[in-house]
Amino acid sequence: MEAEARNGKRVRVLIAILGLDQHETGALAVSAMLRDAGVEVIYLGRFASPESVAAAAVEESADVVGISCHSWEYIHYLDDLLRALERGGERIPLMIGGSVISPSDKARLLEKGVSAVFGAGTSSDDIVATVRKLAGAFGS
Amino acid sequence: MPTDANAGKPYYRPEDISGIDYATDLNDPGAYPYTRGRRTQPRHDANSWILRELSGEGSPAHSNRQFRDLIARGAVGLDVIGDAPSVGCLDPDHPFARAAVGTQGVSICRLQDFIELYEGIPLDRITLSHSLPSWFTVACLYLLARNHEVAPGALRGSVIQAPLYGEDYCYAVHMPVELRLRLTLDSIEFCTREMPRFHSFVEDTYFVSDGGPDVVDEMALGFVEIRKVVRELMKRGLNIDSFGPRIAILVNCRMGFFEEIAKIRASRRIFARMMREEFGAKDSRSWSANITAHTAGSALTAQQPANNVVRGAVQAVALALAGVQAMEISTFDEAYRTPSREAHLLALRTQQIVGLETDCSKVADPLGGSYYVESLTNKVERRIADRIHEIEALGDPVDLSNRGYFRRLLEQAMITRAAEIQNGSVAKVGVNVCQIPEEEDTMLREVVETKIEPCLDHIERIREFKRTRDQARVRSTLTEIRSRAADPKESLIVPAISALAADATIGEISGAMRMAYGMRYDPLSGTPAPF
CATH class of the missing domain: 3.20.20.240 (Methylmalonyl-CoA mutase)
Structure with a gap:
């Protein structure tokens, strides 16, 4: 089944890893799982910055941005990234996932404005459903 | 098991290793x-x-x-x-x-x-x-x-x-x-x-x-x-x-x-x-x-x-x-x-x-x-x-x-x-089998979740070091690295030793080498070469 955004097009998700974190398994695994669910994935990969993520998200008309993290570098980039994803009064939904994220980190991230946070052991069904929900709400 | 190497037999017998010659194989x-x-x-x-x-x-x-x-x-x-x-x-x-x-x-x-x-x-x-x-x-x-x-x-x-x-x-x-x-x-x-x-x-x-x-x-x-x-x-x-x-x-x-x-x-x-x-x-x-x-x-x-x-x-x-x-x-x-x-x-x-x-x-x-x-x-x-x-x-x-x-x-x-x-085809205890609720998963938590802060004072130390070293010497060794790297017959270790002895850094020497190969000095953020 193809995942549809609110405007009827296929959902587009940009996946990236910030900074110098080189662990890619999570990013690639989530990309594959989303593709299997009919989501269009734009894989930006390693060595992304808040600016490069935001630029690519706009350029690619991404409905959702997903950041995979295996280090704590994301903490340092988070405020800049949230700001960079704001466009004309709304923000491209941001989801962050990775085994380094503890339950207390999760609460903090949601409070800051991250739309969804996935810690270790999140199921693919959860991730796909969340992406659909976020994409459906964005642009409405 | 990640591969099928163990698949097939419930147990093994002498004929499974009958082809082995002790002296040549083991x-x-x-x-x-x-x-x-x-x-x-x-x-x-x-x-x-x-x-x-x-x-x-x-x-x-x-x-x-x-x-x-x-x-x-x-x-x-x-x-x-x-x-x-x-x-x-x-x-x-x-x-x-x-x-x-x-x-x-x-x-x-x-x-x-x-x-x-x-x-x-x-x-x-x-x-x-x-x-x-x-x-x-x-x-x-x-x-x-x-x-x-x-x-x-x-x-x-x-x-x-x-x-x-x-x-x-x-x-x-x-x-x-x-x-x-x-x-x-x-x-x-x-x-x-x-x-x-x-x-x-x-x-x-x-x-x-x-x-x-x-x-x-x-x-x-x-x-x-x-x-x-x-x-x-x-x-x-x-x-x-x-x-x-x-x-x-x-x-x-x-x-x-x-x-x-x-x-x-x-x-x-x-x-x-x-x-x-x-x-x-x-x-x-x-x-x-x-x-x-x-x-x-x-x-x-x-x-x-x-x-x-x-x-x-x-x-x-x-x-x-x-x-x-x-x-x-x-x-x-x-x-x-x-x-x-x-x-x-x-x-x-x-x-x-x-x-x-x-x-x-x-x-x-x-x-x-x-x-x-x-x-x-x-x-x-x-x-x-x-x-x-x-x-x-x-x-x-x-x-x-x-x-x-x-x-x-x-x-x-x-x-x-x-x-x-x-998909559960490989068992992982605590992940896809034998899970416990998050609130009960507390053993050793305080150790694993203690974060290491980036060492910002070391960044300052390196900045200060770069400001106070002999700049002419650094520039000349980096120029030397770039020219040696451009000739594939040259070894790069001795020039790297000279450059490090002259207080050049891993980032600078790598940048000089990259330039010899037609890349940017800093391919990630575009910082210009310091020489």
Whole structure:
């Protein structure tokens, strides 16, 4: 089944890893799982910055941005990234996932404005459903 | 099980190993083809293998304290990992480094950092292993030995080489494969001459397989790289026996207990036959592979982190039974962070319990002759050999790298491994079976979740250092590096030694080399060259 955004097009998700974190398994695994669910994935990969993520998200008309993290570098980039994803009064939904994220980190991230946070052991069904929900709400 | 190596039979019988000829296929431990290990006599003492743990965190001085602590607790070797900027050949003042300085390893970019890192460590007694760019490590160690008035020739230890796969998987240094391979060859050639006791050629199949390739692809990729490097060194005119004895293979050890043991035994046999029959090595020390191992970080879970202590112990037993020259256990906090002090101690104690309390290393190759283990060793050996042949038939590994072949292989392997856990086809306790509610998952939480802050004062220290050094001297050595790098016949180690002695840094020297290969000085953020 193809995942549809609110405007009827296929959902587009940009996946990236910030900074110098080189662990890619999570990013690639989530990309594959989303593709299997009919989501269009734009894989930006390693060595992304808040600016490069935001630029690519706009350029690619991404409905959702997903950041995979295996280090704590994301903490340092988070405020800049949230700001960079704001466009004309709304923000491209941001989801962050990775085994380094503890339950207390999760609460903090949601409070800051991250739309969804996935810690270790999140199921693919959860991730796909969340992406659909976020994409459906964005642009409405 | 990640592969089907164990599939098929409920038990094994004499006919499963009837084709084995003891003298030619197994032989005694310490004898060709070394299937049963390098040593005739095992050492059932604190030195059964080199006990070490991955270390390095924050500034060099902070890491030095960590090292002294490990040595005081029984480590006889150090395995130093650089932080993300250092392993990527970037300085701590690089715009991308700020969030990562010292958080996943030690920040190390200049000779002075090496001096502080090893302050007071007896360089001629402790083996120093490095997961850092090889040319940089070799050049700094050479200078450091001189600084300590130790002959460079007395240095022991090792450095990993990752010319073909690093860029695609975890160790990107933002350099083309041709330059990466050249730096590998240059550093090995330099050590063969100047640091002959140092293992400058560690084929690291650990990093390339953790979370990705299975045992067969792990070793096939490793052998493809070893074979490429050996051939290139021989093309340079080096005698195989001048560097053969200093080749080591750093392997992974996952949870497939017997499969990992079979892999190590099979790899020793493949290596011995390859070195003697194919490459013509005459020195018996060139035939027997040094095998060292890390237990798989990817086998460890964020859920119920105390379970990881058990996984480390099981893997350590497998490695003791396989007979390895050095061991390192990925610590229980691996899913969250580089090892904490508590985790280091538990990992060392695990090794010591296996080494001293059990009889695992009382005889060499205690599993030799087992119907199952010998049959599995044969099967794994055959599959690795077939895979090496298959990959080599596709073309030269440098071309394959440039065509993205390895990248695709590694990507697919990562996706497959992750899917196995997601779909439950591979059991993972605490993840897809035997889970507990998050609120009950509290044991060791406070340790694993303690975050390491980026070492911002070290960034300031490096900025100050760059402001106050002899700029003209730095500029001239960097110009020299760029011009030497532009001539593929030149070795880059001696110029790198001169540049580091002149206070140039890893980021600057790498940038100068990149420019000689038509790349930008700083491919990540576009900082202009300082010369």
